[in-house]
Amino acid sequence: MIVLDKLRPLPIPRHCLLYNLGCVPYETAWAWQRSLLAARLAHPDLEDLLILLEHPPVYTLGTGSSLAHLKFQREESNYSLFRTERGGEVTYHCPGQLVGYPILNLQSYRPDLHWYLRQLEAVLIETLAHYGLRGERIPGLTGVWVEGVKVAAIGIKVKRWITIHGFALNVCPDLAGFREIVPCGIGDRPVGSLAQFIPEITVAAVRVQVAQAFGQVFGCQIQPQGGTIPIP
Template identity: 65%
Template sequence: MANSQKQKRHCVVINWGLVAYQDAWLRQKSLVTERISNPDLEDILILSEHFPVYTLGTGASTDFLKFDYDESTSAKSDLKREVYRVERGGEVTYHCPGQLVGYPILNLRYYQQDLHWYLRQLEEVIIRTVATYGLNAERISGLTGVWLEGKKIAAIGIKVRRWITMHGFALNVCPDLTGFQDIVPCGIIDKPVGSLNEFIPNLTVAEVRVKLIRSFAEVFNVELENKVD
């Protein structure tokens, strides 16, 4: 049981829908700052999709970009692609519509103050969600994320400040995967990226979102409340 308290912790679920990555990033940082100032605030699970964008973790190498990118300039309007370096762990990844992105804003003091444990819990949420379709997703030892028949279907990258989490996971439901061709996803050269709709045609983000919310509640042992934002 993730949350060892007898009484389940309250967690609000907010669906941001299709939103620009930068807007979601700024709003996350604001929510985390509020909770650092007031650790008693409720936990939040934000779910969204993004317009096409590439993000690099704090220590990510630009060698994994297959296009020219001058990080010394902020003139992103000169790029054909939108790129951000953010404070999460991990290498480069790609977001686009059809990908279910989750940003849990949790106070780990109420769960376990262990980042490896937290990463494994996020993987478990994905694995249980996929299992509802009769598919056996899995972890790969030494790597972070979730794979299905050798294809990476979910990437995970987090940031934790004073035990308040931000960033999170991205599950490929029915995206256009061609954007991944311009990078080495997560810096992993020998493992392809895949999506759920390769195994289950006509799958939608809305359908998977409902199942993922249930899996999240089970894994983290929380009482969820849906909220319109």
């Protein structure tokens, strides 16, 4: 007869500190991420973080992005343009778009980039499901769509399995800035927002759902933090 060890402790979920911030300049948040990455490269046992925020209007390019996807002259733009170390093509950030920057050590989850991208998509799909929206993936592309409209983009950087950059979910932004680019290099599919389907939706409400979905999908314990991020 096999006797089960009922006293064996269940695995303890990994903690993930949640920082809910307001509208932060892109270059400030980018500097935070690089500092947090450097600290975790030196000390891989540091805690994970999920940073949720918005940005003032700004365009960002992935490390290999083509300038052909810009519909304006860089020197004539009213908004800043940054080339970053993330993957993916050009995108646009502005208020009303919820941006998430997970700083995770994938060695504690699963050291697999494709798995991580699909997990981030799953977080967003779970968030949309809370509002009765069906989030969809498109084979060969990264991101989340609703009824053929792209509502979320993902671009990441991983170094020694520590993640930076992340996802951007269009909740209720002014989408005019997207007309000045070929978003994510995809010219034949429209970009939209959740407000097209749920006019009364707010970023504040969606923040809560994204954090909950993140904890569920990654199997981690979300711990909301007050104040600002302790930058090393």
